[in-house]
Amino acid sequence: MPHRTDRELARDYVAGDVRAFKLIVRRHRQRMYYVARNYARNEQDAQDIVQEALFRASRSLHTYRGEAQLSTWLHRTVTNAALDHQRRMARRGPTVSYDDDVVAQDANRYLAHDPTATIEQFLALRQAVAKLPAAQRRALELIDVQGMSVDSAADELGVRPGTVKSRRYRAREFVAAAMADGE
Numbered sequence: 001m002p003h004r005t006d007r008e009l010a011r012d013y014v015a016g017d018v019r020a021f022k023l024i025v026r027r028h029r030q031r032m033y034y035v036a037r038n039y040a041r042n043e044q045d046a047q048d049i050v051q052e053a054l055f056r057a058s059r060s061l062h063t064y065r066g067e068a069q070l071s072t073w074l075h076r077t078v079t080n081a082a083l084d085h086q087r088r089m090a091r092r093g094p095t096v097s098y099d100d101d102v103v104a105q106d107a108n109r110y111l112a113h114d115p116t117a118t119i120e121q122f123l124a125l126r127q128a129v130a131k132l133p134a135a136q137r138r139a140l141e142l143i144d145v146q147g148m149s150v151d152s153a154a155d156e157l158g159v160r161p162g163t164v165k166s167r168r169y170r171a172r173e174f175v176a177a178a179m180a181d182g183e
Contacts, residue, residue, distance in 0.1 A: 006070035039082030128178035
């Protein structure tokens, strides 16, 4: 069977071809996971978010109009599922792990993560990104953090690809300069 476009797969799934949705999942699951990972506290939460987003997509694919790329529509579905997940987690309150006190300080450094080792750099980066104009910050987030293509980010933002490229470039320049000043 010839390679079907995302729009054709969506149309075929809505018409009753269950295999079409399996192909959509195979094609987009990894990118959906990257988006979910940005909102999740851990691997399991990211997988749960993707699962919820895929369930929602399967139930509402008939609403996809094909005006934007399917990847953009799925990105929005994952983002919405992630935001809902975050709200649910906030209502539950903090979670405590039984493993918190188990890992010794002299544990294998390749297996243990010490978040304090890079905390200053992380905070400086966070402050620099927070100072960006919203449009530049959003372009940087969509491409560099969530892994979207320039064209998909342009669709998401409702601007031309060249605008997204220049916003991202200016954002990266500003952040790099801010990080260099902080060293």
